[in-house]
Amino acid sequence: MEIEAQRSDRSLKLIYGEEVYNKIIQSNVLIGGAGGVGCEIIKSLSKTGFRKFTMIDLDTIELTNLNRQFYFRKHHVGKAKSACAKEGVLLIEPNILQVDAILGNIYDPKFDDLFYKQFDIAFCAFDNQGARRHFGKMCTVNNIPMVEAGTSAFNGQTQTRIKDLFECRNCTPEVKQQTSFNVCSIRTRPSEPIHCIVWASNMFNLIFGNQDDSNLLENYIQDIFKEGIKNVQDPKEKALQLFEKIFNEDIQKCDEKERFPISFEQSLQIDNKEDAVYFDERNNRKLLEDEKIFTIKEYAQKFIQAFLDVFHHRKEALGELKFDKDDQLALKFVAAITNLRTFNFLNKENEKNKLRYLSEHKIKQMVGNIIPAIASTNAIVSAIQVNEAIKIMKGYAKTKPQLFSEYLVQNGDQSKITPAQLSLPQLSCPVCSPANCYINIKANCTQITFGQLKQIFEEQYLAYNQIIKIDDKVYYDPHQISLRKIFDNLLLKKISELPNYNQDYTKFKLFSIDNQITWEFNLMHDSSLQGQQVVCDQNSDPTRIKQQQIQYIKLKHEQTFKEKIDIFKRYKYI
Ligand SMILES: [Zn+2]
Structure with missing residues (x-):
């Protein structure tokens, strides 16, 4: 086994070159979903040199899964999918792989920004829209390139999501009509x-x-x-x-x-x-x-x-x-x-x-019909996902972005794979638009007051005089004059005394009505900090956030300008 592993290592090095090969073996990979597509992905990735995986799925194995999910056997029925996928992949390469199998719900708040930030690349293999959108959002916000795939009987699709380069999962609104069921x-x-x-x-x-x-x-x-x-x-x-x-x-x-x-x-x-x-x-x-x-x-x-x-x-x-x-x-x-x-x-x-x-x-x-999953469609889309992942490893996001595509897979009698151009990020997207600022900060919540924090929001992050919400409850609104006293009272309170305070994470959302910028502050309590002291992570640096806002306003003006020109052209003024 050891010799075989070395031999395959050598050939991978020859194929990818030393630098890309090293990047591949060191990458920390997140796989969302351990079903038909998820199992295919981990199999192909492990055969491509990837070694470090975390796999999340909340399902257990059913008898009906066995026909298309090759890691699962009859004795696995009732057990967690992620754990059995791990068992399966480790059977083949026990020595070099490191797999963390999690039986859990992707919406669980324990899968927070810090959790996502440990990964270099993510693969989405969930079978429902809600989980996909949430997973997509978390990857985008934390700047993790993500390759997504989905299948429905003979049809499949893969799409690469890289922040600020391509459309993210949430750039297009949710499609309400569902054609197949989980x-x-x-x-x-x-x-x-x-x-x-x-x-x-x-x-x-x-x-x-x-x-x-x-x-x-x-x-x-x-x-x-x-x-x-x-x-x-x-x-x-x-x-x-x-x-x-x-x-x-x-x-x-x-x-x-x-x-x-x-x-x-x-x-x-x-x-x-x-x-x-x-x-x-x-x-x-x-x-x-x-x-x-x-x-x-x-x-x-x-x-x-x-x-x-x-x-x-x-x-x-x-x-x-x-x-x-x-x-x-x-x-x-x-x-x-x-x-x-x-x-x-x-x-x-x-x-x-x-x-x-x-x-x-x-x-x-x-009453509708259930569309079953088909193993070969799963295999095709996940192979494309792995291929896209290699492009990411080669650094093409910066050097050759034109090589990434969306792929529409048609399996069965009319089989073909059609590449389609990936769309650009939408300026109006609630997740990836530069209009949304995600900021992670730490402070001593038992010492700093809401008013002091508000001042930091304003002075450092340009969030002047905005509506402030915690968990969708308004804590400050400059336009509600009649509630002034209540707000003033809240501003004097320590953060830990606020009704919606959460020791792990308190999420402050701020909205600017005039230019549609939003700020999302994730505040973590840190008892080692003193008084009004606030620290932020690298991505939340005030200078960076300010630049992002300027970029958004510039883009928005350009867009308005372009729209105006279009209108002028249409009416033949120019
Ligand atoms: Zn987006």
Whole structure:
């Protein structure tokens, strides 16, 4: 093994040259996501000479992952994806690789600026937009070049993100329409209504249809329907057993923190009229049956009734049924499951939890198809990512930026890879525009007052007389004359006495209304500092931040000037 490693080292040196090779082996690499694309990336990177990896993923391995995620075996089911990817890659090269596998949520505040700053390059392999945007933002703000990829069945895409050179992840607004769904979210932790719908329709197919292995919930309720659905003697008893298993027992077993298991008996007590909708207030009309949203008590009864209806009225097709949104009976059953599962995971206190109860009519509208991931598409996009990473290692961001591209991958019968020009950063981007100043400072929060800090914001960072917020709560607003006394009172307080003070990080956001500049101050407490003393990190140096603001204002004027010329040209003044 050792000799082989040396041999491959020698050939890598020949390919890249000593300098680039050294850069590669010393790079600290961050990989977001340890799924299909993430596993491909770490494999190819380790074969390209990269040695030091940190991999984050919050998922555990499901049976359905095994067909395309080659590091995972049957005995890994239920274990953390990142840890198993580490195990897999270390099996091949145990001596030289250093892999830190983290089972965690990318939104966790512990993955802060300091965490990101330790990396030289990052790869994004998350499968949902929210995580991608957040990961993209953290990489951009901390100036880490990032290569991103995503796939959906036969289509894939890669894009290199380098701050101030190319468009960042957040330069384009979020696309609301989702065409494919994350299988893991459907099976274990629904966070959006569609996850519950897809789960419910799969459950329908599992109960009344052919138990083929393409079903996402494969083997899930095998024990209950051992005799086969056609041979069930007491369907009501079965329906109750099923209720107990899917809404109570299994929910109790799942790791998710926000979960609310419920037995059939309990469900009959839940008369949540506040969630139910029977009447259209706006148009003053009674809703049709399929437009109504019912209480949990009613959905529990509907679940049993709909099960019996399908069982008795679709008798000849039992064992072969497939959910069809136009089949009224099937839709009623799926609607009951969807809403009971929503109850299992709904937490109205949590803003990120987007679950809500849905009418049959709405469910019918939302039913879509799951687009599966395909191993070869994952392999192609991650190979391109690694190739882009080598360009970054060669320093092309400075010397040959024209060599970077966005790549659109089409796999399957019409296979081709199309390079497309990378867009320039958007001046209006909330993340990468020079209008946004990110500043990391330290002070002794038990000694410095809010007023003294405000003075530093103004004098050193040109943030004169701006609205100041902490966690979206206004702490100072020069325009609100009536609240003057309250603000003045806050300004006298020590930072540690402010209501939203956080010892790890207090985030101050300042906005300038006239020229759209924003400042984000990350304040860390440091007890070794005295009085009004404030220190900043290298990127937060006041001179640098001032230059950045001047650059923005210049760019903005140029843009306005260009726009004016365009208008003049259009109207033939010049
Ligand atoms: Zn941007």
